[in-house]
Amino acid sequence: MKRYALHHFWELLISMTHKELTTRYKHTLFGFLWVFINPLIQMIVIGFIFPLFIKEPIPHYNLYLFTGLLTWNFFSLSLAKGSSSIVNERSLIKKSKFPHAIIPLSIVLSNAINLLLSFALILPFTLYYQMFSMERVGSFILGFILLIIFTSGASLLTAALNVRYRDITFFTQAGLIVWFYLTPIVYSIYSVPPALLFIWRLNPMTSVVQFFQNAFINYPAPGLAMIGCNGTIAIATLIIGIWVFQSESKLFDDWL
Amino acid sequence: MKKINPEIAIQLTNVSKRYEIHHDKPTLIEKLTRGRNEIFWALRDINLTIRKGERVGIVGPNGAGKTTLLKIIAGITHPTTGTVVRNGKTVSLIDLEAGFHPDLTGLQNAYLNGMLLGMSKRQIERALPAIIAFADIGQFIDVPLFTYSFGMKLRLGFSIALHSNPDILILDESLGVGDAKFKRKSQRALQKLISQHKTFILVSHWMEFVRQNCDRVIELEKGRYNGKKRSSL
Numbered sequence: 001m002k003r004y005a006l007h008h009f010w011e012l013l014i015s016m017t018h019k020e021l022t023t024r025y026k027h028t029l030f031g032f033l034w035v036f037i038n039p040l041i042q043m044i045v046i047g048f049i050f051p052l053f054i055k056e057p058i059p060h061y062n063l064y065l066f067t068g069l070l071t072w073n074f075f076s077l078s079l080a081k082g083s084s085s086i087v088n089e090r091s092l093i094k095k096s097k098f099p100h101a102i103i104p105l106s107i108v109l110s111n112a113i114n115l116l117l118s119f120a121l122i123l124p125f126t127l128y129y130q131m132f133s134m135e136r137v138g139s140f141i142l143g144f145i146l147l148i149i150f151t152s153g154a155s156l157l158t159a160a161l162n163v164r165y166r167d168i169t170f171f172t173q174a175g176l177i178v179w180f181y182l183t184p185i186v187y188s189i190y191s192v193p194p195a196l197l198f199i200w201r202l203n204p205m206t207s208v209v210q211f212f213q214n215a216f217i218n219y220p221a222p223g224l225a226m227i228g229c230n231g232t233i234a235i236a237t238l239i240i241g242i243w244v245f246q247s248e249s250k251l252f253d254d255w256l
Numbered sequence: 257m258k259k260i261n262p263e264i265a266i267q268l269t270n271v272s273k274r275y276e277i278h279h280d281k282p283t284l285i286e287k288l289t290r291g292r293n294e295i296f297w298a299l300r301d302i303n304l305t306i307r308k309g310e311r312v313g314i315v316g317p318n319g320a321g322k323t324t325l326l327k328i329i330a331g332i333t334h335p336t337t338g339t340v341v342r343n344g345k346t347v348s349l350i351d352l353e354a355g356f357h358p359d360l361t362g363l364q365n366a367y368l369n370g371m372l373l374g375m376s377k378r379q380i381e382r383a384l385p386a387i388i389a390f391a392d393i394g395q396f397i398d399v400p401l402f403t404y405s406f407g408m409k410l411r412l413g414f415s416i417a418l419h420s421n422p423d424i425l426i427l428d429e430s431l432g433v434g435d436a437k438f439k440r441k442s443q444r445a446l447q448k449l450i451s452q453h454k455t456f457i458l459v460s461h462w463m464e465f466v467r468q469n470c471d472r473v474i475e476l477e478k479g480r481y482n483g484k485k486r487s488s489l
Contacts, residue, residue: 015368
């Protein structure tokens with residue numbers, strides 16, 4: 001019975017992810033390319049303006065930016081859409097009994113597939129500049145796992161709370177704007193004053209972005225203290241997210 | 257897991273359900289500034305045992321708690337206090353067209369909907385020819401759902417629910433889905449399920465209808481059930 005439930009959970013998650021991907025791009029000409037075009041425009045704009053103010057130039061700044069922007073777009077899109085997902089899918093919640101967690105998780109998973117495809121498009125540049133190394137594939141895997149853990153936790157948490165407090169999704173969106181600048185995407189982590197570094201230690205996205213920058217453009221990997229702090233917070237977020245979601249999901253129907 | 261009598265389909269013990277009344281969308285800011293909401297008890301101390309194969313009608317005026325009771329039986333919401341024991345798969349035939357996605361084809365929707373009703377992919381694959389034949393939508397199965405008429409959506413929803421192999425079915429009097437032909441077909445399908453010893457829970461405003469079709473009537477009044485048993489005969 002338990003094994004069947006787990007099997008059913010996966011089947012349902014995969015179907016919902018498939019639905020997310022097909023419905024999102026069904027009526028758009030470019031389809032998947034839109035995921036790519038948005039960060040590309042951001043890269044061109046920021047890559048043009050930001051170097052005018054920067055003291056120490058970052059080598060391969062455009063690729064550096066693009067890596068961070070793709071990662072960030074995955075995170076902010078998942079969280080923004082995830083936080084309102086339960087409210088948006090109320091007709092499913094009110095219809096039948098099923099594991100509700102598949103709703104926000106299918107959004108994370110469908111975005112993760114897009115992210116992997118986008119990364120595949122960076123790879124030729126990495127190869128061209130001869131910055132690719134099998135040794136740093138581990139960095140990519142670690143970064144990806146950390147990203148999925150943290151994004152899933154944060155999405156479950158905000159999606160569950162948004163049912164009872166509908167303004168959570170607005171708080172999330174406002175928070176994401178500030179959060180972007182607290183993640184080393186347009187600047188280097190080495191330009192952060194040491195006295196303020198604790199803020200970046202509290203932000204798991206720091207390690208995620210650093211791991212990817214390491215994997216794609218051979219930028220230094222995050223330090224052990226950073227990985228430790230970020231990893232702990234990411235795992236704690238996932239545990240709290242699952243716990244809050246499980247207890248709140250029993251009463252979703254009452255609030256929708 | 258608690259051991260239950262295999263003859264019992266549904267058992268509710270001291271079930272009460274409380275709702276908080278909120279007039280606008282609930283928000284965190286409101287919660288912090290205003291404090292507690294008004295509360296409302298939709299159900300109070302319901303004790304109810306439904307045996308396997310029983311056909312039970314739930315009647316009562318608007319606001320008596322019929323919908324809340326059905327939602328608790330179906331597991332869509334949880335009681336504030338009390339316990340629910342459910343023995344078998346429960347499928348609701350109310351709001352059949354809910355949960356369909358307009359951009360997906362009938363086939364894709366059938367898969368998704370079937371899974372949400374607890375079917376596995378394999379089960380759906382096997383039931384698919386029967387689902388399509390029963391819904392009678394022919395080549396429209398490969399067309400996005402936004403092109404369907406309301407009747408087609410209902411027929412597809414009904415057909416999926418019917419083929420999801422439920423042990424306990426929840427339906428209401430408005431079940432007259434589709435045209436006369438489909439109505440007859442669905443009547444026959446339900447008759448067949450009755451003969452298979454499935455449990456039926458029917459909700460209605462219409463006492464006569466329930467008396468004709470059910471073994472037992474539960475009269476709810478202001479969230480309470482006095483437990484008085486009435487026979488249909």
